[in-house]
Amino acid sequence: MKANAVLIHPKDNVAVAIKEIKAGEAVTGIGDRRVSANEDIMRNHKMAIAAVAEGEPVLKYGERIGFASKPIRPGDWVHGHNLKWEED
Numbered sequence: 001m002k003a004n005a006v007l008i009h010p011k012d013n014v015a016v017a018i019k020e021i022k023a024g025e026a027v028t029g030i031g032d033r034r035v036s037a038n039e040d041i042m043r044n045h046k047m048a049i050a051a052v053a054e055g056e057p058v059l060k061y062g063e064r065i066g067f068a069s070k071p072i073r074p075g076d077w078v079h080g081h082n083l084k085w086e087e088d
Helices: none
Strands: 014-017 046-048 057-060 063-068
Touching: 014 057
Parallel strands: none
Antiparallel strands: 014 046, 057 063
């Protein structure tokens, strides 16, 4: 099966969709992790591959890119609706 996402850094808790991923579709290209999309994920958008509690950092490139503004489940789309840029 061809990859539909890429994990940029092993520390990351998000992956990037390299093509559209439909809700319920298994995410491939993220190593041995088993995650399915909870909603449609647009190409080039972030998707959680691990649970991120409210206030915890969201990691991409092995670096913090923001904080969860509410709990994020594996398979959730990660964007402005659940990501904030500053810690409370």
